[in-house]
Amino acid sequence: xxxxxxxxxxxxxxxxxxxxxxxxxxxxxxxxxxxxxxxxxxxxxxxxxxxxxxxxxxxxxxxxxxxxxxxxxxxxxxxxxxxxxxxxxxxxxxxxxxxxxxxxxxxxxxxxxxxxxxxxxxxxxxxxxxxxxxxxxxxxxxxxxxxxxxxxxxxxxxxxxxxxxxxxxxxxxxxxxxxxxxxxxxxxxxxxxxxxxxxxxxxxxxxxxxxxxxxxxxxxxxxxxxxxxxxxxxxxxxxxxxxxxxxxxxxxxxxxxxxxxxxxxxxxxxxxxxxxxxxxxxxxxxxxxxxxxxxxxxxxxxxxxxxxxxxxxxxxxxxxxxxxxxxxxxxxxxxxxxxxxxxxxxxxxxxxxxxxxxxxxxxxxxxxxxxxxxxxxxxxxxxxxxxx
Amino acid sequence: xxxxxxxxxxxxxxxxxxxxxxxxxxxxxxxxxxxxxxxxxxxxxxxxxxxxxxxxxxxxxxxxxxxxxxxxxxxxxxxxxxxxxxxxxxxxxxxxxxxxxxxxxxxxxxxxxxxxxxxxxxxxxxxxxxxxxxxxxxxxxxxxxxxxxxxxxxxxxxxxxxxxxxxxxxxxxxxxxxxxxxxxxxxxxxxxxxxxxxxxxxxxxxxxxxxxxxxxxxxxxxxxxxxxxxxxxxxxxxxxxxxxxxxxxxxxxxxxxxxxxxxxxxxxxxxxxxxxxxxxxxxxxxxxxxxxxxxxxxxxxxxxxxxxxxxxxxxxxxxxxxxxxxxxxxxxxxxxxxxxxxxxxxxxxxxxxxxxxxxxxxxxxxx
Numbered sequence: 001x002x003x004x005x006x007x008x009x010x011x012x013x014x015x016x017x018x019x020x021x022x023x024x025x026x027x028x029x030x031x032x033x034x035x036x037x038x039x040x041x042x043x044x045x046x047x048x049x050x051x052x053x054x055x056x057x058x059x060x061x062x063x064x065x066x067x068x069x070x071x072x073x074x075x076x077x078x079x080x081x082x083x084x085x086x087x088x089x090x091x092x093x094x095x096x097x098x099x100x101x102x103x104x105x106x107x108x109x110x111x112x113x114x115x116x117x118x119x120x121x122x123x124x125x126x127x128x129x130x131x132x133x134x135x136x137x138x139x140x141x142x143x144x145x146x147x148x149x150x151x152x153x154x155x156x157x158x159x160x161x162x163x164x165x166x167x168x169x170x171x172x173x174x175x176x177x178x179x180x181x182x183x184x185x186x187x188x189x190x191x192x193x194x195x196x197x198x199x200x201x202x203x204x205x206x207x208x209x210x211x212x213x214x215x216x217x218x219x220x221x222x223x224x225x226x227x228x229x230x231x232x233x234x235x236x237x238x239x240x241x242x243x244x245x246x247x248x249x250x251x252x253x254x255x256x257x258x259x260x261x262x263x264x265x266x267x268x269x270x271x272x273x274x275x276x277x278x279x280x281x282x283x284x285x286x287x288x289x290x291x292x293x294x295x296x297x298x299x300x301x302x303x304x305x306x307x308x309x310x311x312x313x314x315x316x317x318x319x320x321x322x323x324x325x326x327x328x329x330x331x332x333x334x335x336x337x338x339x340x341x342x343x344x345x346x347x348x349x350x351x352x353x354x355x356x357x358x359x360x361x362x363x364x365x366x367x368x369x370x371x372x373x374x375x376x377x378x379x380x381x382x383x384x385x386x387x388x
Numbered sequence: 389x390x391x392x393x394x395x396x397x398x399x400x401x402x403x404x405x406x407x408x409x410x411x412x413x414x415x416x417x418x419x420x421x422x423x424x425x426x427x428x429x430x431x432x433x434x435x436x437x438x439x440x441x442x443x444x445x446x447x448x449x450x451x452x453x454x455x456x457x458x459x460x461x462x463x464x465x466x467x468x469x470x471x472x473x474x475x476x477x478x479x480x481x482x483x484x485x486x487x488x489x490x491x492x493x494x495x496x497x498x499x500x501x502x503x504x505x506x507x508x509x510x511x512x513x514x515x516x517x518x519x520x521x522x523x524x525x526x527x528x529x530x531x532x533x534x535x536x537x538x539x540x541x542x543x544x545x546x547x548x549x550x551x552x553x554x555x556x557x558x559x560x561x562x563x564x565x566x567x568x569x570x571x572x573x574x575x576x577x578x579x580x581x582x583x584x585x586x587x588x589x590x591x592x593x594x595x596x597x598x599x600x601x602x603x604x605x606x607x608x609x610x611x612x613x614x615x616x617x618x619x620x621x622x623x624x625x626x627x628x629x630x631x632x633x634x635x636x637x638x639x640x641x642x643x644x645x646x647x648x649x650x651x652x653x654x655x656x657x658x659x660x661x662x663x664x665x666x667x668x669x670x671x672x673x674x675x676x677x678x679x680x681x682x683x684x685x686x687x688x689x690x691x692x693x694x695x696x697x698x699x700x701x702x703x704x705x706x707x708x709x710x711x712x713x714x715x716x717x718x719x720x721x722x723x724x725x726x727x728x729x730x731x732x733x734x735x736x737x738x739x740x741x742x743x744x745x746x747x748x749x750x751x752x753x754x755x
Contacts, residue, residue, distance in 0.1 A: 227474075230472075293477075293478060294475055294477065295477065296477050296481055296483055296492055299475070299483065299490065300490060303490050314488055315488055317422075317472050317485050318472075318474045318485060318490070319472060319474055320474055320475070320643065320647075321474055321475045321483070
C-alpha cells in the first residue's frame, strides 16, 4: 500500500473519527489510520457520560456546551443510532468541604450561562433513589446527556467514509516522514502514505507518535477501572458524578498525600445506566503506565465508595469489569494545534475523561484551524507551549 | 482471602464432573454457579440420554444431575450458589458476588465450565410477549410446571427444537408448526420421528416473516425460502399461535475466557468463537481449563466427559496423580469421548474438535 492524501489522521477513537468527519464535510481528502479497530482505546473502554458540569468555567465549559448543541442533532446528521439521551445529571456532594467547592464552581458556571443549580439532600433524593442519608446534596443540570461511545465512533467513521474519507484499520503507524522539519507523510506497517499534514489523535498513545516526529508532549496514560452490573429496570436518573471525582481530576497531588486507599486510587463516582439496562459504576484514576488490567483493590474501592454514596445499588449483581487508559494532561485540557518545530504536524489529543463530551467540538475546532487557520474559541489554551 | 486448589466456574454437567474428578483425587475444589440451584440444564432434561451404559444411556437428565450432586456432596466439594463470577484477576483470584457482597477466592487452577446461551433470531414482532427461547419454554414446563402457551410454533429443528416440541406436547400444549429454514430436519432422526408421528406440521425451507398481535402473540406469518435462503413472495402462510419458541442454536459463553486473555478461533460447527484448548482441555493461558459447551457446543454427555478430562488434568498438574495414572485415566475418557463423537452428527464435531486441539498444540492456523 502506497497512498497519497491531503491529510493523515492517526487514531480511530472518537476524536480521530470526529475530525475525519468534519474535515471530509469540508471537502478535504482524509486517510485515517488505526492500529486496532475503531474505538479500540479509551473510546471503547469508558463510560457514556456527556457531563457538562465537570468542566471548568471558561473555554473548557464553552467547548462542552458547543458539543452539547451538536449532539442534539448528531444522530440525524450521521444517520447512525448513537443512543444519545439528554437525561440531565447531578454531582453528588458528600462533605461540607465539597459543598463549598461546588458552590464556587456552580456560581461561576451560572455566570457563564450554564443551567446548573445546587440541591439539598431531599431535593436530590427526589431525582435519584437510593442516595445515602448523610449526603449534603448535589448539583443538578438538565443539560447533561449520555451516549454510546462505540456507536458514536462507528457513526463518525461511516459518515466520513460516505464523504470520501478512507479508514484503514489494523495498521500501525511506525514512523513520521519529514524533510527539513516539514511533514511528508507517515510510514505504516502496510506501506507509506504521503501527506503534508498529519494529525495525531492517538489519545493515551499520542506521546509515542509525537516522539516519532521528535516532539515531546506531556500526555500520560491514566487508568480508569469501571464495573458493569446486570441489566435492571430504569434506576439511574441520568449522569451521576461525585464531587470527589472532580477533585481527583484537577488535583492529583491531593490523592498522593492521602492514606485512604480509595483516594490514592483516585476513586470517584461516575454512575450511569446503559440503554440495555446495565449500570456502569466507575471509576479509578491511576497512573500505572499502559497497564489495562483490572485490580481487585480498584474494584473493591469503587464499590465501597459507590455504595457509601448510593446504598441503593448494593443489591445489584456486578457481572463484568474493565479498564481503559485516558490521555491525561497536567491541566486537564487537550493539546490542539500545529507544532512549531515540525511543519504540518498537528496535535489533537489529551482530553482525559472528556473525550466523549468534547469529540464533536474538537472535530469542528480542528477542521477550522486546519482549513481557515482560526476558530470560534480562544485556542491559545490548547497550545503545547503552556507546559513550558 | 479464602483459598482453594481448583475453582470451577459453572456447576452444570461439565463443572460437576470436573469437581468430582478432582475431589476424588484428593484435591480441594470450589464450584461457583450464578443460579440458585446447581445442575445447569440437566434438571430440565426429563428425557432419557443416548449412548452406551457408560454414558448413562437410558437415564433421564435430571436423574444424572441428582447423582452428580450427591457425589459432590459426599466428596466434600464446596458449592457456592447465587454467586456470579465477575472477573478472574491476574494471580488466579476469582472475584465474585455472594450475599450481595463482593468477595474473592484464591485458586491455583481454574476450570471455566460456563456453558452456552441460546442464539437470538430477529423478526418483526420478535419482542411481543409470547416469543421466547426454546430453553425458556423447557424451563417453564419441566422445572416450574407452567405451560407457556396452548398453540406453539417452534422455529428450528435441531435437537433442542425437536425435544422441546415433544415435551411441550407431553405437557399439554399443541405444537401447531415446526419451522426450519434448511431443506431438512436438523436433529436426530429418532427425535424427529416422534414429532412426525404426533402429526406436527413440518415446514422445511421456511422461516418466520412476521409475528403479529395486539399485546401478545396472536398469529405468525411464515414464508417459504428459495435455495439462496431468500423469501419467496406469495408463499406466506398465516398460522394462529400464542407462543413462538426460538431454537436456532447455541453459542458458547466465553466472556471469562476472553477476560483472562485466552486465544480464540472461529468454528461455526462448534457455535462460533471458541477458546483454543489442548488434549488436557487447557487453554492458551496456562492453568486455565475449559470444559463443556464453552469449548464448543455439544451435549451433556460430552460435557461431562470433558469435565472429567479437565479435572484429571488439573489433578495431575497439582501432583495429585502421577503421569502414568493420569494418562491411563485420560485415555479412558478419550475413548468414551471418541465413541460419543461418532456417526454423521458426531464425526463432524470430532473433526472440528480435533482442529481446535491441533491449533492450541501449535498446529497450523485454520480458517
